[in-house]
Amino acid sequence: MIYTYLGPAGTFTEAALLQVPGARDAERIPSANVNAALDKVRSGEADAAMVPIENSVEGGVSATLDAIATGEALQIMREALVTISFVLAVRQNIDSLEQIRSVSTHGHAWAQCRGWAEANIPGAEFVPASSTAAGALALLDDETGHDAAICSPLVARERGLKILREGIEDYQGAVTRFVLVARPGPIPAPTGVDKSTVILPLAEDRPGALMDILEQFVVRGVNLSRIESRPTGEGMGKYFFSVDVDGHLAQERVADALAGLHRVCPDLRFLGSYPAAEGLSSSVDAHNSDNAFSKAHAWVHGLKTRLAT
Numbered sequence: 339m340i341y342t343y344l345g346p347a348g349t350f351t352e353a354a355l356l357q358v359p360g361a362r363d364a365e366r367i368p369s370a371n372v373n374a375a376l377d378k379v380r381s382g383e384a385d386a387a388m389v390p391i392e393n394s395v396e397g398g399v400s401a402t403l404d405a406i407a408t409g410e411a412l413q414i415m416r417e418a419l420v421t422i423s424f425v426l427a428v429r430q431n432i433d434s435l436e437q438i439r440s441v442s443t444h445g446h447a448w449a450q451c452r453g454w455a456e457a458n459i460p461g462a463e464f465v466p467a468s469s470t471a472a473g474a475l476a477l478l479d480d481e482t483g484h485d486a487a488i489c490s491p492l493v494a495r496e497r498g499l500k501i502l503r504e505g506i507e508d509y510q511g512a513v514t515r516f517v518l519v520a521r522p523g524p525i526p527a528p529t530g531v532d533k534s535t536v537i538l539p540l541a542e543d544r545p546g547a548l549m550d551i552l553e554q555f556v557v558r559g560v561n562l563s564r565i566e567s568r569p570t571g572e573g574m575g576k577y578f579f580s581v582d583v584d585g586h587l588a589q590e591r592v593a594d595a596l597a598g599l600h601r602v603c604p605d606l607r608f609l610g611s612y613p614a615a616e617g618l619s620s621s622v623d624a625h626n627s628d629n630a631f632s633k634a635h636a637w638v639h640g641l642k643t644r645l646a647t
C-alpha cells in the first residue's frame with residue numbers, strides 16, 4: 339500500500355494516518371494540499387489518501403467536502419479521530435508574546451485558537467499555511483518569514499522548535515475527524531457499528547426539496563450524524579448536501595433509504611460504508627430491523643406472484 343496525506347510530516351493528518359494498521363511501515367507520501375492528495379489517488383500514484391473532513395469546533399473542512407463530492411469517483415474506506423491540542427512555537431530570538439508580529443498556521447487551526455490569539459497576541463498578523471506543520475517548519479527555513487506558528491506539540495518537539503505556550507486551543511478536547519479515501523472498490527464488511535456517506539445534489543430549488551430527502555431517512559429510522567450544505571460552484575443558490583448516516587449499505591433500512599434517495603435525487607453519489615470510529619448512539623426500532631424489511635419484501639413478492647399475466 340502507498341498512502342498519501344496532507345503533509346508535510348508532523349501534521350495532525352499524518353497522526354490520523356498512523357492509526358491505520360500497517361501504515362507506519364508502509365510508504366507515506368506527503369501532499370501539499372487536499373486536492374493534491376486526492377489527485378494522487380485518482381491517478382494511481384497512491385492507493386489511499388488520509389484527509390481531514392470535520393472538526394468539532396470549526397465544522398466541515400470545505401476543501402475535502404467539495405473535492406470528494408465532485409470529479410472522478412472516490413470511496414471512503416475508514417475514518418479516524420484525533421484529539422487536537424496546539425502549542426505556540428516561535429523563532430529562537432523570540433522570548434515573549436509582545437515580540438510576535440505575525441503567526442502562521444492552517445486556517446482550521448487558527449479558527450480553533452482565535453480567542454486565545456485575540457487575547458494574547460492581538461496585534462499579530464495571521465499568515466495562512468497549507469498545514470500546521472508547514473507553518474511550523476517555515477520557522478526553521480524562512481528567516482524572513484513569520485515570528486510564530488500554531489502547531490501540534492509533536493511536530494514542535496520533533497523539529498526542536500522553541501515552544502512559548504502550550505494548550506492554546508479555545509476548546510479543550512476538540513476532535514478532528516479524518517477519512518481514508520481510495521478509488522472505488524470493495525465496500526468494507528459491516529462491523530455492526532458503521533457509517534455511510536452520501537452526496538445529494540438538489541435537483542431543483544423548490545419548497546420541500548430538502549424535506550423529500552430527509553423523509554427517505556426518517557421513514558426507515560436511519561439516523562443522520564452529519565448534514566452539511568455546500569455550494570456546487572455553478573451559481574448562487576445551487577447546493578448539494580453532504581450527509582453521514584448511522585448504518586451500512588448491507589443493512590436493509592440503509593439500502594432501502596438509498597433506493598428512495600435515488601428516486602428523488604438521481605444524481606446522488608454514494609461515498610461508501612465504513613466502520614465508525616466511535617460507538618453510535620442511535621437505536622433501531624423493530625419495524626426498521628433487517629428482519630422486518632425481509633419479511634415485508636417477501637410478503638410483497640408473494641402478492642406479486644398472484645398477478646395476472
Ligand SMILES: O=C(O)C(=O)C[C@]1(C(=O)O)C=C[C@@H](O)C=C1
Pocket residue numbers: 344348349350351352390393399422444446447468469470471514
Ligand atoms: O494542519 C494540519 O496539521 C492538519 O492536519 C489539518 C487540520 C484541518 O484541516 O483541520 C487538521 C487538524 C486540525 O483541526 C487543524 C488542521
